[in-house]
Amino acid sequence: MSKNTELISKSLEKRHRSEKRFRFFGILGIGTAVIFLITILSSIFVEGKGAFKSTFIQLEINFDQEIIDPNKTNNPEEFKFANYKLLINDALKNYFPEVKDRKTFRDLSVFISSAAEQNLMKLAMENIEIIGESKKIWLLASSTIDVIHKNPQMENFLEEDRLINNIQMSWFNALKKNGDIKFGLNTNFLSNADSTEPEQAGILGSMLGSFFTLLVTLLLCFPVAVASGVFLEELAPKNKFTDFIEININNLAAVPSIIFGLLGLAIFLNVMHLPRSAPIVGGMVLALMTLPTIIISTRASLKAVPPSIREAAIGLGATKFQAVTHHVLPQSMPGILTGTIIGMSQALGESAPLLMIGMVAFIVDIPGSLTDSATVLPVQIYLWKSTAARGFVELTAAGIMVLLTFLVIMNSVAVFVRQKFEKKW
Amino acid sequence: MKKTMLVAAALTIGLSSQVSSRDQIKIVGSSTVYPFATVVAERFGKTSGFKTPVIESTGSGGGLKLFCAGLGTEHPDITNASRRIKMKEVKKCTENGVTDITEIKVGFDGIAMANAKSAPMLELTLKDVYLALAKDVPADPEGNTVKPNPYKMWNEVNPALPAKPIVVIGPPPTSGTRDAFNELAIERGCKKFPGRKALKKSNKKLYKKQCRSVREDGPFVEAGENDNLIIEKLVADPNALGVFGYSFLDQNRDKVKAAKVDGVFPEFEAISSGKYPVSRSLFFYVKNAHASVIPGVKEYVREFTASKAIGNDGYLVPKGLIPLPEGERAKFEKDGKSLAKFDAKVLQKK
Numbered sequence: 001m002s003k004n005t006e007l008i009s010k011s012l013e014k015r016h017r018s019e020k021r022f023r024f025f026g027i028l029g030i031g032t033a034v035i036f037l038i039t040i041l042s043s044i045f046v047e048g049k050g051a052f053k054s055t056f057i058q059l060e061i062n063f064d065q066e067i068i069d070p071n072k073t074n075n076p077e078e079f080k081f082a083n084y085k086l087l088i089n090d091a092l093k094n095y096f097p098e099v100k101d102r103k104t105f106r107d108l109s110v111f112i113s114s115a116a117e118q119n120l121m122k123l124a125m126e127n128i129e130i131i132g133e134s135k136k137i138w139l140l141a142s143s144t145i146d147v148i149h150k151n152p153q154m155e156n157f158l159e160e161d162r163l164i165n166n167i168q169m170s171w172f173n174a175l176k177k178n179g180d181i182k183f184g185l186n187t188n189f190l191s192n193a194d195s196t197e198p199e200q201a202g203i204l205g206s207m208l209g210s211f212f213t214l215l216v217t218l219l220l221c222f223p224v225a226v227a228s229g230v231f232l233e234e235l236a237p238k239n240k241f242t243d244f245i246e247i248n249i250n251n252l253a254a255v256p257s258i259i260f261g262l263l264g265l266a267i268f269l270n271v272m273h274l275p276r277s278a279p280i281v282g283g284m285v286l287a288l289m290t291l292p293t294i295i296i297s298t299r300a301s302l303k304a305v306p307p308s309i310r311e312a313a314i315g316l317g318a319t320k321f322q323a324v325t326h327h328v329l330p331q332s333m334p335g336i337l338t339g340t341i342i343g344m345s346q347a348l349g350e351s352a353p354l355l356m357i358g359m360v361a362f363i364v365d366i367p368g369s370l371t372d373s374a375t376v377l378p379v380q381i382y383l384w385k386s387t388a389a390r391g392f393v394e395l396t397a398a399g400i401m402v403l404l405t406f407l408v409i410m411n412s413v414a415v416f417v418r419q420k421f422e423k424k425w
Numbered sequence: 426m427k428k429t430m431l432v433a434a435a436l437t438i439g440l441s442s443q444v445s446s447r448d449q450i451k452i453v454g455s456s457t458v459y460p461f462a463t464v465v466a467e468r469f470g471k472t473s474g475f476k477t478p479v480i481e482s483t484g485s486g487g488g489l490k491l492f493c494a495g496l497g498t499e500h501p502d503i504t505n506a507s508r509r510i511k512m513k514e515v516k517k518c519t520e521n522g523v524t525d526i527t528e529i530k531v532g533f534d535g536i537a538m539a540n541a542k543s544a545p546m547l548e549l550t551l552k553d554v555y556l557a558l559a560k561d562v563p564a565d566p567e568g569n570t571v572k573p574n575p576y577k578m579w580n581e582v583n584p585a586l587p588a589k590p591i592v593v594i595g596p597p598p599t600s601g602t603r604d605a606f607n608e609l610a611i612e613r614g615c616k617k618f619p620g621r622k623a624l625k626k627s628n629k630k631l632y633k634k635q636c637r638s639v640r641e642d643g644p645f646v647e648a649g650e651n652d653n654l655i656i657e658k659l660v661a662d663p664n665a666l667g668v669f670g671y672s673f674l675d676q677n678r679d680k681v682k683a684a685k686v687d688g689v690f691p692e693f694e695a696i697s698s699g700k701y702p703v704s705r706s707l708f709f710y711v712k713n714a715h716a717s718v719i720p721g722v723k724e725y726v727r728e729f730t731a732s733k734a735i736g737n738d739g740y741l742v743p744k745g746l747i748p749l750p751e752g753e754r755a756k757f758e759k760d761g762k763s764l765a766k767f768d769a770k771v772l773q774k775k
Binding site for chain 1: 451654
């Protein structure tokens, strides 16, 4: 073996080693990221999975005519004014006849959620024949009981650490032994808006709020952004002024989002007198924030269309406008749409600018239009996180799961659009 | 694309003309009153047939700023406050045309000082709190002169306290809790020194500055308006002491425990009887000009002042509200019904 071959084979070995190191660090990097992702996702899932079921308690309710319809009108409209809490209280007293004094009974009455009263009212109004009869009914339990039911280990905790006292624990165990307590699907979570009671709080209000907000954002943002992207890329002359605009657009893309909220407060609320807390204003603020993202991606995908297409169109007698609208724009649409969807998913996860315009608020009514008060998904998660009651912990995690699901859907649509329609030249 | 643009334009125009009327109450203000106001609002929405009010938690100062910004549907109808309105704020209101407001007191709240359950229990006096947290502390035993606060350990303040570093996590200056804490804890501790008390008569401005300022050199840590965050920080750091409202203490008894202040625990009876020294009143303010325009304002006030809400057996009591004496509650219920005009003169007495 000559000296040179030896030298080469040695250096080759060294280069192979460095190649291996390079690979190893790459895998290490990806591996760390994946571990973090799995940890976050699994902790959210473990915390949040309980939110999709809630606890129900079975009681024998006596639909006493004296309470529901004391004037014997048989008119369901009259039933609205009855005190259904009394029906539940009577049923509880029948179930636990040993509870006599008022103070102990107060500890017992917290077992049933106040939402059960509305259920009973609905039941009575829809089936008049039920009046005067007794029937076993599953009633929604309060959040405290739900927490105990979901965490059986709490039974062994010290009384002061447990949320409920020893007598309440014994009632709970009695219900469990008789099979009168069970888990059911938490329909409130998907059909209600915010509430101060965890078992009645739901995500629908903020989901619709997010929908209306993003609708406004999309309607305002997409046409304006595409028009300005096309103008800057295809039609505008290259001079100092357009350079200046370009730099400003790139800068805007990096401005912290709270600044757009301040702008929204100053202009949309204080000058234009639009309503506070409304999706229309939220959508306008988020549109300002998303505009630069879409303009930049529009320009990038217009740039990717080969000049030969424009030249061929113009060579065949098309005007510049026709060349753009007939040929260049359709070719670059997949890229523009991808940019738009990514911009939209950014807007979906945004909460800071909405603080300034009053969308960080307690809102119980489900919004039905663009001017109704509403909040959005990330804000709802933040509000639940900052509430004292224990039952909101799992709701927070479940809210994050819903938000993540939407983000995953939007981003996969973006990937799909890109792969399906993107042209390679 | 033209169509979408037209739709967007039409929407914007159509909506701005619709804004002039509003059928939903808007409430802003204190994060301490927020958990009570949300419960009232939810019940009100369910039972009254009106829309459920929208409530934002902005802090007492932030809420009064929005409230006093003017009349009209874009401004809030009601603001919650964990302290009384200030003369400065009344002036701001008057300048902007908000002259007729009603003051409603809803109950009391104790400001608790608490640490993690794993940490030893503290017995503090107001004097200790003042010496540990004020910006300037007396340089001589009488308190005639002051020096910048040198104390880093609790036992330097009072030999009976443990040899642990002073770390207190509390709310920011925009919070009503903080205002009340400065006034009720720091200032009262300050007054225990005769020299300081004499200063109040000779130079009130300097006295206020020196007796209500909290140190900014590290031992007092400002957390946000989020009281849950303070609780989480306390659990993580057993040396730290937190400052927050009684309702949060009540909801988190498995995580934190309160310190005795002047020998009294922040308990229900002690706060309502006034024995616990660091307690304050909770309020909300109603814009009377809005009461006749926005549907439901009067009814909401009625719901909030009713005995079933804030009375001794009211539904807010299990949530941590400390009720007013029955006579006082009845007076505010009457004020709420008639929307009695708030007279700023009562603020000048002090």
